[in-house]
Amino acid sequence: xxxxxxxxxxxxxxxxxxxxxxxxxxxxxxxxxxxxxxxxxxxxxxxxxxxxxxxxxxxxxxxxxxxxxxxxxxxxxxxxxxxxxxxxxxxxxxxxxxxxxxxxxxxxxxxxxxxxxxxxxxxxxxxxxxxxxxxxxxxxxxxxxxxxxxxxxxxxxxxxxxxxxxxxxxxxxxxxxxxxxxxxxxxxxxxxxxxxxxxxxxxxxxxxxxxxxxxxxxxxxxxxxxxx
Amino acid sequence: xxxxxxxxxxxxxxxxxxxxxxxxxxxxxxxxxxxxxxxxxxxxxxxxxxxxxxxxxxxxxxxxxxxxxxxxxxxxxxxxxxxxxxxxxxxxxxxxxxxxxxxxxxxxx
Numbered sequence: 001x002x003x004x005x006x007x008x009x010x011x012x013x014x015x016x017x018x019x020x021x022x023x024x025x026x027x028x029x030x031x032x033x034x035x036x037x038x039x040x041x042x043x044x045x046x047x048x049x050x051x052x053x054x055x056x057x058x059x060x061x062x063x064x065x066x067x068x069x070x071x072x073x074x075x076x077x078x079x080x081x082x083x084x085x086x087x088x089x090x091x092x093x094x095x096x097x098x099x100x101x102x103x104x105x106x107x108x109x110x111x112x113x114x115x116x117x118x119x120x121x122x123x124x125x126x127x128x129x130x131x132x133x134x135x136x137x138x139x140x141x142x143x144x145x146x147x148x149x150x151x152x153x154x155x156x157x158x159x160x161x162x163x164x165x166x167x168x169x170x171x172x173x174x175x176x177x178x179x180x181x182x183x184x185x186x187x188x189x190x191x192x193x194x195x196x197x198x199x200x201x202x203x204x205x206x207x208x209x210x211x212x213x214x215x216x217x218x219x220x221x222x223x224x225x226x227x228x
Numbered sequence: 229x230x231x232x233x234x235x236x237x238x239x240x241x242x243x244x245x246x247x248x249x250x251x252x253x254x255x256x257x258x259x260x261x262x263x264x265x266x267x268x269x270x271x272x273x274x275x276x277x278x279x280x281x282x283x284x285x286x287x288x289x290x291x292x293x294x295x296x297x298x299x300x301x302x303x304x305x306x307x308x309x310x311x312x313x314x315x316x317x318x319x320x321x322x323x324x325x326x327x328x329x330x331x332x333x334x335x336x337x
């Protein structure tokens with residue numbers, strides 16, 4: 001089993017420009033230490049109809065109320081500001097930006113592990129996994145942890161609706177092929193949406209997903225912890 | 229007061245689901261989301277019944293209702309079928325993460 005850079009077609013080149021936008025890294029960095037409520041603020045504001053900050057401050061009184069500590073309120077303001085900047089990129093670009101934020105957030109959280117949790121692992125983006133005698137997958141993985149001993153691959157989704165059989169099958173096939181090479185490949189889908197919504201989506205899927213981990217919006221901080 | 233604001237949220241959620249349903253390929257998912265979250269939204273009315281909501285809490289829910297009322301894109305409506313219940317729950321200090329069981333608040337309705 002080996003990792004390889006994905007070939008870039010025209011669409012990937014355009015998307016790479018979005019991934020490289022400093023706004024993506026800024027918002028993702030803010031969300032690495034965010035609470036669940038702050039992540040819900042980001043999800044809502046990035047996909048809202050209105051982009052006036054006061055609207056969102058009123059919708060989230062637990063983050064912006066008068067009684068909130070200055071430091072917490074400042075962090076929520078920074079998340080709101082960056083989320084609205086994504087929203088202001090326009091309806092057409094929003095979905096690409098949102099996806100890029102979820103990917104970058106995942107990569108940043110995994111990079112925070114460091115130390116003994118992943119001593120030999122590098123966190124990479126847009127990588128394929130190749131297996132001997134197996135045709136290459138069509139889609140690269142959004143994020144990979146390229147450990148010699150415990151590699152991991154992640155597919156990232158903005159919403160539960162993005163969970164589909166193709167994604168689940170690709171992840172499960174990779175895990176199975178790795179197993180044929182005696183490699184313990186951890187496969188996961190990261191979804192910036194409610195765990196409950198993801199489970200509702202998964203419940204209707206017939207794809208094999210027993211070995212695929214789900215990381216939902218409530219669980220994302222766990223990506224920065226040791227692999228279980 | 230809590231009953232009224234929760235009722236408004238539930239009605240707004242049903243309207244959002246109606247808009248989403250125009251995406252026929254996702255009708256099952258939309259029905260599943262609605263079946264799960266609508267009872268959970270309604271159950272928020274039973275949160276700590278002795279404690280009145282603050283004006284900020286009521287304004288938050290009404291502002292969230294106004295927000296989803298502006299949605300015209302059914303794809304966005306599907307996205308908000310997942311987001312809205314959690315936003316309302318945060319505003320009211322509850323949660324919509326779990327199924328409302330047969331012995332839960334819905335059983336009395």
